[in-house]
Amino acid sequence: MQHTIAAIALLVRDYDEAIAFYTGCLDFELIEDTPLGGDKRWVLLAPPGSREARLLLAQASTSEQDSHVGEQGGGRVFLFLHVDDFYARYEVMRSRGVRFLEWPREEPYGTVAVFEDLYGNKWDLLQPRAKSA
Numbered sequence: 001m002q003h004t005i006a007a008i009a010l011l012v013r014d015y016d017e018a019i020a021f022y023t024g025c026l027d028f029e030l031i032e033d034t035p036l037g038g039d040k041r042w043v044l045l046a047p048p049g050s051r052e053a054r055l056l057l058a059q060a061s062t063s064e065q066d067s068h069v070g071e072q073g074g075g076r077v078f079l080f081l082h083v084d085d086f087y088a089r090y091e092v093m094r095s096r097g098v099r100f101l102e103w104p105r106e107e108p109y110g111t112v113a114v115f116e117d118l119y120g121n122k123w124d125l126l127q128p129r130a131k132s133a
Contacts, residue, residue, distance in 0.1 A: 007044060007056040008079070011069045012119065015041055018057050021118040025096040026081070028055070047081060055079075070119035077114055077122045086111040086127035093125070100125075 012018040015033075022028040022045050031044040031054060043057040060066040072078055083089040090104060090113060101122070104113040110128040117123060 005053045007054040009056045009058045010079075010121070011060050011065055011072060012057050013060060013066065013069050015043055015057055015059050017118065019043065019045070022055070025093060025098050027092075070117075070121055073122055075122075077124050079121065080124045080126055083125060083127050086125065090125060 023030055028045040028047055031046055034042040036042055044054045046054045060069050099116045101114045110126050112124050112126045115123050115125055
């Protein structure tokens with residue numbers, strides 16, 4: 001039996017501004033945007049070519065939820081975006097105003113730099129090192 005993580009819920013302040021950031025700055029694809037009644041929507045995004053996990057945007061609807069927007073990782077890197085050409089993606093993201101918190105660095109597991117999304121969630125932009133046979 002196969003199991004997969006289908007989606008990760010990410011608290012946002014506004015659906016449309018989050019969609020604009022993820023599609024415009026990170027080149028994510030809008031997979032679904034279905035109204036659920038009231039102010040709720042089912043909004044799924046994914047990086048180009050992703051077939052497994054999706055990002056589910058969940059608009060904060062209470063003051064408690066709003067206080068956690070941008071803080072879901074407790075100040076740590078929370079999400080990891082794997083790419084196949086780190087420096088090309090890094091330059092595109094920088095040119096679109098994405099804020100990187102550090103310069104790219106080489107680690108045993110790959111090339112990486114931490115960036116923030118529009119709400120301050122920390123992400124790793126990561127090109128994993130090829131596994132040796």
